Amino acid sequence: PTATGKSSLALELCQVYNGEIINADSRQVYRYMDIGTAKPTREEQAAIPHHIIDVVDPDEDFSLALYQSKALKAVEDIERRGKTPFLAGGSGLYVWALLEGWRIPPVPPNTALRQELEDKAKTEGGKALYDKLKEIDPVAAERIDPRNVRRVIRALEVSQQGKLFSELQVKKPFIDSVIIGLTTDRATLYQRIDARVGGMIEKGLVAEVESLVARGYGFDLPAMSGLGYRQIGKFLQGEIDLPTAIQHIKFDTHSFARHQYNWFRLKDNRINWFELVEDTSQAVHRFVQRFVVK
RNA sequence: GGAGGGGUGGGUGAGCGGCUAAUACCAACAGACUGUAAAUCUGUCGCCUGAAAUGGCUUCGCAGGUUCGAAUCCUGCCCCCUCCA
Numbered sequence: 001p002t003a004t005g006k007s008s009l010a011l012e013l014c015q016v017y018n019g020e021i022i023n024a025d026s027r028q029v030y031r032y033m034d035i036g037t038a039k040p041t042r043e044e045q046a047a048i049p050h051h052i053i054d055v056v057d058p059d060e061d062f063s064l065a066l067y068q069s070k071a072l073k074a075v076e077d078i079e080r081r082g083k084t085p086f087l088a089g090g091s092g093l094y095v096w097a098l099l100e101g102w103r104i105p106p107v108p109p110n111t112a113l114r115q116e117l118e119d120k121a122k123t124e125g126g127k128a129l130y131d132k133l134k135e136i137d138p139v140a141a142e143r144i145d146p147r148n149v150r151r152v153i154r155a156l157e158v159s160q161q162g163k164l165f166s167e168l169q170v171k172k173p174f175i176d177s178v179i180i181g182l183t184t185d186r187a188t189l190y191q192r193i194d195a196r197v198g199g200m201i202e203k204g205l206v207a208e209v210e211s212l213v214a215r216g217y218g219f220d221l222p223a224m225s226g227l228g229y230r231q232i233g234k235f236l237q238g239e240i241d242l243p244t245a246i247q248h249i250k251f252d253t254h255s256f257a258r259h260q261y262n263w264f265r266l267k268d269n270r271i272n273w274f275e276l277v278e279d280t281s282q283a284v285h286r287f288v289q290r291f292v293v294k
Numbered sequence: 295g296g297a298g299g300g301g302u303g304g305g306u307g308a309g310c311g312g313c314u315a316a317u318a319c320c321a322a323c324a325g326a327c328u329g330u331a332a333a334u335c336u337g338u339c340g341c342c343u344g345a346a347a348u349g350g351c352u353u354c355g356c357a358g359g360u361u362c363g364a365a366u367c368c369u370g371c372c373c374c375c376u377c378c379a
Binding site: 025026027036037061062063064065066067070080090091092094097100102103104105106107108109114130143144145147148149150151154155157158165168169170171186221222223225226227228230236251252253254255256258259260262263 | 320322323324325326327328329330332333334335336342347
């Protein structure tokens with residue numbers, strides 16, 4: 001989960017094992033969003049090559065499919081040069097799509113259709129859309145909550161292109177990997193999160209958000225819905241005061257960390273878990289040694 | 295000293311005689327997830343039993359009282375807030 005020190009550990013490992021980092025954080029892909037996403041610093045990025053960071057502007061679309069193809073290219077590129085790719089980040093969807101080789105339905109988003117369906121959901125209710133999906137792809141409907149309009153719409157979007165959403169969800173690994181997880185007890189994790197949020201404010205998160213706004217990026221953009229950005233947005237728009245905004249960021253980040261454990265379960269035996277203790281980093285080094293040739 | 299307002303489940307805060315173990319929100323806890331994913335959506339949330347329907351027990355400052363029945367009405371006490379002196 002967030003705030004456990006993934007990035008700095010990855011950096012250390014890369015230095016020892018001749019590696020390069022592939023970002024697996026869904027928010028660090030956006031340019032100009034540095035403080036709030038806890039992006040590696042310029043110096044860190046200069047020390048070790050980082051991939052898939054700062055690849056789109058905040059008002060550009062980004063997606064799982066795009067991420068996956070970029071990440072695969074990065075893996076190939078790094079390996080071709082005789083180095084070792086280290087994937088670092090906590091966006092579960094992205095991580096597993098890459099490591100498990102999800103074949104993502106090759107149907108790009110259809111903005112017009114989505115808008116149309118969203119309007120329909122608003123006027124006729126989400127049930128209407130869901131019923132339609134049940135007709136077209138009952139298997140997919142079975143797996144999607146009728147109230148989750150966003151996912152119902154995507155399933156419809158895919159299924160209307162011919163092949164069914166439910167039939168296109170295939171897993172076939174592209175690459176081999178060893179997975180390391182960092183974890184700690186909840187109280188400690190929440191403390192670390194709170195401290196980090198405090199640090200972000202000190203580093204100028206408010207100014208960063210202001211500058212994004214000044215560049216013309218509005219709070220309705222998906223990129224601006226990220227932790228830190230939307231709460232500071234409410235502050236800048238006068239809806240809440242700064243201390244309240246900061247508290248919201250902390251709470252929402254706790255919730256995010258909990259959410260991350262749904263993707264990375266402690267009982268998931270594909271993951272090699274390391275508790276955060278004094279010598280965690282050494283323990284991980286010893287572990288990684290078994291798999292990587294310097 | 296006088297006048298008024300208030301004390302509700304971890305927090306904020308509804309309820310103001312039965313439909314109430316008690317709206318809602320937050321926190322917390324658990325879960326879903328294949329082109330927005332730090333998104334979107336769901337469940338639990340007094341205690342004990344149970345897979346569940348349910349059943350039992352204890353709750354709305356404290357102590358009494360009225361009533362078939364009280365968080366809701368009455369009395370006393372304690373505490374908090376505002377205004378006047």
